[in-house]
Amino acid sequence: MLVALTHGGDTLAVTRDAQGVWLDGNGVAPCGRAVTTFRDGTWVIGGLLPDGAERAVVRDVAGFESDATCSAGAWLATSSDAQPAVRFETADGRIVTAPPPAQLRPGAAPDHFDYVTPPATAWVPVEDALDPCPACDRIAWVSASDSVRCARCGHEATRWVAYASPAAPADRELVEPSEAAASEDWARRTSLRLTLEELRDATVFVVADSTRQPRLAGRSLSNGRPTAVFIPHGDRMTIKTTGDAVPDGLEGRQALQTMVQEAEPWPEVSAPAVSVWLDAQDRATRHAVATAERFTHDVEVERVAVPFAGLRSGTSWSLVGHTAGASVVISGRGHLPRRLRRVVDPAYELVGR
Numbered sequence: 001m002l003v004a005l006t007h008g009g010d011t012l013a014v015t016r017d018a019q020g021v022w023l024d025g026n027g028v029a030p031c032g033r034a035v036t037t038f039r040d041g042t043w044v045i046g047g048l049l050p051d052g053a054e055r056a057v058v059r060d061v062a063g064f065e066s067d068a069t070c071s072a073g074a075w076l077a078t079s080s081d082a083q084p085a086v087r088f089e090t091a092d093g094r095i096v097t098a099p100p101p102a103q104l105r106p107g108a109a110p111d112h113f114d115y116v117t118p119p120a121t122a123w124v125p126v127e128d129a130l131d132p133c134p135a136c137d138r139i140a141w142v143s144a145s146d147s148v149r150c151a152r153c154g155h156e157a158t159r160w161v162a163y164a165s166p167a168a169p170a171d172r173e174l175v176e177p178s179e180a181a182a183s184e185d186w187a188r189r190t191s192l193r194l195t196l197e198e199l200r201d202a203t204v205f206v207v208a209d210s211t212r213q214p215r216l217a218g219r220s221l222s223n224g225r226p227t228a229v230f231i232p233h234g235d236r237m238t239i240k241t242t243g244d245a246v247p248d249g250l251e252g253r254q255a256l257q258t259m260v261q262e263a264e265p266w267p268e269v270s271a272p273a274v275s276v277w278l279d280a281q282d283r284a285t286r287h288a289v290a291t292a293e294r295f296t297h298d299v300e301v302e303r304v305a306v307p308f309a310g311l312r313s314g315t316s317w318s319l320v321g322h323t324a325g326a327s328v329v330i331s332g333r334g335h336l337p338r339r340l341r342r343v344v345d346p347a348y349e350l351v352g353r
């Protein structure tokens with residue numbers, strides 16, 4: 001055993017045996033890390049310290065930093081985040097550049113895999129990167145043929161895009177435009193009508209005080225029966241009703257995440273700089289959700305005030321409640337809804353008029 005942590009009566013450790021280095025049964029690549037959880041869902045991240053490092057500083061997506069427990073050349077830390085940024089330091093606080101982690105490759109014998117350290121590559125500075133390193137805050141990115149990393153601390157971007165320009169649209173069969181549009185429109189209307197008829201007995205709510213027309217966006221099926229029904233009111237509010245269900249703890253966060261995630265056009269920079277930017281966008285979204293403010297908000301449902309659990313980040317919010325045996329998740333931007341209305345006749349109320 002190299003290093004161990006105890007949490008809620010459980011102990012997890014980074015261990016070494018003849019086969020390699022392990023965290024809770026997960027292999028740790030040389031210079032890499034492994035991730036697992038304690039029973040309550042707390043993330044545990046660990047690995048081996050690079051040469052010369054004595055500290056590992058773990059920064060979660062909310063920006064909270066903590067020191068990993070280090071011993072016998074290994075580090076181990078708990079985090080609220082499955083993908084925290086980690087930097088390594090000497091005892092006196094100088095940053096140690098972590099080398100790229102080894103990768104698992106098929107070995108000589110069948111069913112046998114070996115860790116292969118990537119060959120030394122020519123790393124080229126990414127001159128037009130827009131975003132600082134999430135582990136060390138410096139803009140010092142370098143790229144090789146298939147990865148981007150921070151030249152100062154070794155943090156590697158998780159995304160990799162090969163081309164900076166969005167892919168060209170796929171070739172389409174040439175059809176007279178009017179004919180294609182009419183056929184598409186017919187298919188869409190028919191499928192919408194059938195779907196709405198199937199929803200007749202389902203519990204579906206819409207936001208009563210929204211000025212925007214509710215439209216059916218989609219539903220998920222379980223055993224051929226509709227379960228979750230998604231209804232947007234314009235592009236700033238969506239309500240999801242799941243019949244015979246109790247909302248779980250993650251739904252409010254997921255709903256807020258989709259509302260915070262605004263599709264921004266890719267910046268006009270090189271492919272490695274876009275990779276870094278995509279990572280930063282993803283981290284910003286997760287940061288907004290991780291640091292969201294909690295509140296409760298009463299929504300009137302059939303003349304009864306139902307308390308909803310809310311999360312808010314900037315102008316975006318999500319509300320999660322339980323009423324009429326259904327789980328109701330609403331997300332939006334701007335004003336909070338005050339009243340919900342149960343849909344009585346989906347074919348009449350949800351088709352665009």
Ligand SMILES: [Zn+2]
Binds near residue numbers: 136150151153154155
């Ligand atoms: Zn860095």
